Amino acid sequence: MSLHICNGRVVGVAESSIRTLDVYLQNGKIVGLGSAPNGFRAKQVIDAENRLILPGLIDCQARLRDPGEPEKANIESETRAAVKNGITGLCIPPDTQPPIDNSATVELIHHRNEMFGHQARVFPIGALTRGLGGEQLSNMASLCANGCVAFSNAKHPLASNLVQRRAMDYARGQQALVVIQPLDHDLLGSGCAHEGAIATRLGLPSIPEAAETAALAKDIELVAQTGARTHFGQLSCARSVDMVRRAKAKGLPISADCAIHQLFLTDHDIGNFDSNMLTIPPLRVQADRDALRKGLADGTIDCLCSDHQPHEVDAKLKPFPSAEPGISGLDTLLALALRLVAEDVLSLPDLIAKLTMNPASIFGLPGGNIGVGEAADLIIVDPDSHWICDAAAFVSKGKNTAFQGWDFHGSVTHTLIDGKVVYQS
Amino acid sequence: MPNSNIQLDDNGRLRHFLSIEGLDQAILTEILDTAGSFTSVADRTIKKVPILRGKTVANLFFEASTRTRSTFELAEQRLSADILSLNVDTSATVKGESLLDTLQNLEAMQIDMFVIRHQDSGSAHFFAQHVRPGVSVLNAGDGQHEHPTQAMLDMYTIRHYKRDFSGLRVAIVGDILHSRVARSQIHALNLLNTAEVRVIAPRTLMPVAVESLGVSIYDDLEKGLADVDVVIMLRLQRERMRGALLPSEKEYFRKFGLSQERLQRASPDAIVMHPGPANRGVEIESSVMDGKQSVILQQVSFGISVRMAVMSMIVGQSGLSSGPQPGGDA
Numbered sequence: 001m002s003l004h005i006c007n008g009r010v011v012g013v014a015e016s017s018i019r020t021l022d023v024y025l026q027n028g029k030i031v032g033l034g035s036a037p038n039g040f041r042a043k044q045v046i047d048a049e050n051r052l053i054l055p056g057l058i059d060c061q062a063r064l065r066d067p068g069e070p071e072k073a074n075i076e077s078e079t080r081a082a083v084k085n086g087i088t089g090l091c092i093p094p095d096t097q098p099p100i101d102n103s104a105t106v107e108l109i110h111h112r113n114e115m116f117g118h119q120a121r122v123f124p125i126g127a128l129t130r131g132l133g134g135e136q137l138s139n140m141a142s143l144c145a146n147g148c149v150a151f152s153n154a155k156h157p158l159a160s161n162l163v164q165r166r167a168m169d170y171a172r173g174q175q176a177l178v179v180i181q182p183l184d185h186d187l188l189g190s191g192c193a194h195e196g197a198i199a200t201r202l203g204l205p206s207i208p209e210a211a212e213t214a215a216l217a218k219d220i221e222l223v224a225q226t227g228a229r230t231h232f233g234q235l236s237c238a239r240s241v242d243m244v245r246r247a248k249a250k251g252l253p254i255s256a257d258c259a260i261h262q263l264f265l266t267d268h269d270i271g272n273f274d275s276n277m278l279t280i281p282p283l284r285v286q287a288d289r290d291a292l293r294k295g296l297a298d299g300t301i302d303c304l305c306s307d308h309q310p311h312e313v314d315a316k317l318k319p320f321p322s323a324e325p326g327i328s329g330l331d332t333l334l335a336l337a338l339r340l341v342a343e344d345v346l347s348l349p350d351l352i353a354k355l356t357m358n359p360a361s362i363f364g365l366p367g368g369n370i371g372v373g374e375a376a377d378l379i380i381v382d383p384d385s386h387w388i389c390d391a392a393a394f395v396s397k398g399k400n401t402a403f404q405g406w407d408f409h410g411s412v413t414h415t416l417i418d419g420k421v422v423y424q425s
Numbered sequence: 426m427p428n429s430n431i432q433l434d435d436n437g438r439l440r441h442f443l444s445i446e447g448l449d450q451a452i453l454t455e456i457l458d459t460a461g462s463f464t465s466v467a468d469r470t471i472k473k474v475p476i477l478r479g480k481t482v483a484n485l486f487f488e489a490s491t492r493t494r495s496t497f498e499l500a501e502q503r504l505s506a507d508i509l510s511l512n513v514d515t516s517a518t519v520k521g522e523s524l525l526d527t528l529q530n531l532e533a534m535q536i537d538m539f540v541i542r543h544q545d546s547g548s549a550h551f552f553a554q555h556v557r558p559g560v561s562v563l564n565a566g567d568g569q570h571e572h573p574t575q576a577m578l579d580m581y582t583i584r585h586y587k588r589d590f591s592g593l594r595v596a597i598v599g600d601i602l603h604s605r606v607a608r609s610q611i612h613a614l615n616l617l618n619t620a621e622v623r624v625i626a627p628r629t630l631m632p633v634a635v636e637s638l639g640v641s642i643y644d645d646l647e648k649g650l651a652d653v654d655v656v657i658m659l660r661l662q663r664e665r666m667r668g669a670l671l672p673s674e675k676e677y678f679r680k681f682g683l684s685q686e687r688l689q690r691a692s693p694d695a696i697v698m699h700p701g702p703a704n705r706g707v708e709i710e711s712s713v714m715d716g717k718q719s720v721i722l723q724q725v726s727f728g729i730s731v732r733m734a735v736m737s738m739i740v741g742q743s744g745l746s747s748g749p750q751p752g753g754d755a
Contacts (some may be wrong), residue, residue: 200632203546203570273547319545
């Protein structure tokens, strides 16, 4: 299969450039940029005039709810949503049911993706401890051999700092990446909203910043102690950004992401107890939002993720504190990201790097860059197409958006994975 | 403000009664005036008016309550409503029927008004968003959010004794953090132009950024009581001793308990209030509770009139003057 994409503006994330270049694909690889290799004959030509050509997006934190929670979503529904929205790779946290703590579950996920998926690449993150129970180490070496790209205990607590230290030591020995969402469960308690004026006014059990920062401080110390390569997920506080910035300056092997909704929403958006605004970590305040944006721009935050958590309607149809946390994010990831460029937070190539090259490099994944010899995971985006966010039109099974009615610009016209067109608008 | 006007209909009349926040001074004053017209009903031989005749009110209590529930029931009976009272076993609803199913099953029984107490903050708004048009929701306490009828009976009590709010200093003492009563009181006092609202509590029981609600913060009871005209004591739940919020009841009483001696720092004609049930010897000394400045029992009886007022305003009648002749439905 050979394919020629002509007249498109190629976003080069490695060289931070946007250039009008023809792209030539063959056998799942990019074989030419600007000029065709000798003897190239295209079976198919796509004219991408006035459109952007980007590396396929890699979402480093997305829950597909498969196996275990078919009422919320499954691999079929969510990979369909992914490719429609330009996401060609998804890292999935281990808190499926059963958890991703054994090779059989990893194989099941890969099998289901082959059988029912829509060609998106699915990268399981293995459980750091057995059953996510926080006590016994998982079989990390076997899980690595089966294709787990990192290890995490998701939102489940570890029994002690000792277990965490040993898990990080062991992971280091496997050259494995550890993914941590910093969260002190005692300080989290039954909290459901940022500790501040809004939670006080609404009488909502609150979550202090220290639920994140106290855990993060300890986690950073354990990175310093163990040398384990560690990625911090879904940061929400200004103080966390500072801590990561300082730790990086010391040369610790760490990286970080934040969920894209944290760059647009604050606790004010809870309004009249809108359960679609319930997230863990919680929506924080303007100063946190601004610090996260700054951290993204200066490179402290390496990646953006959707933190996709699709839910069935009933999960949110409850009073705020009893509803389930999380936002369905695959359908809005790219459009929100493009807004950051429109709002001058960072340039288009630098933004796209946070969604492609950086997660690919941190998690060791194919794709993420448009260059000769790279995997032909590409998307073509019409940056001017205007649409209004409507959950009813989501491809994801989860209609729990926090962005209902928002105006967006930019939509995907083609998604290519391994050089094949897997979605076309 | 994010608090939309789900509580009001298109003409600005009460449709639900969910929170003091989102209402205005005119409505609060109307509630107090309407309640005034009902106080005489209790003194009649036949303590009934037919304002809610033919209407069915369901009292849905997901959390235990004695005083609030019984004063609501009495208020409903005095307005001649048909009443259905349910103590909902929350564990059963968690296991089986969802909250909305419970509500909708009751709606199918042609309920006109729900009085609901639920442990989740925001539950009253949640129910109001999901009832059929024409069905009203009264919040009898939602989590740590609001308890608006309690606040209104407290305002009624204050106005009864002090007449005007504009010159008053009011202190609210105790577990502000977990108190829905305090939140409603603070909004009501500010809407009624109270000169100063103080909150007095140990830091572990003080919500973060509480000053944003329009109060001044005191860590020290003796300083906080200086020259106040109204002292509102809050109940201290015994379970606060667990979870490291407080060291002991004894120490709490030593620092924050209202004694006769401490009360001397307040204005000489200060009144002492408590939403009940009180813990004698923990937040309040018996001699103060039973003393001449205490208006705690009056609060309870005013509670019936205030709840009658809110319910009659919701069905579109402001008190007795515009209603049918009293006493017809014995």
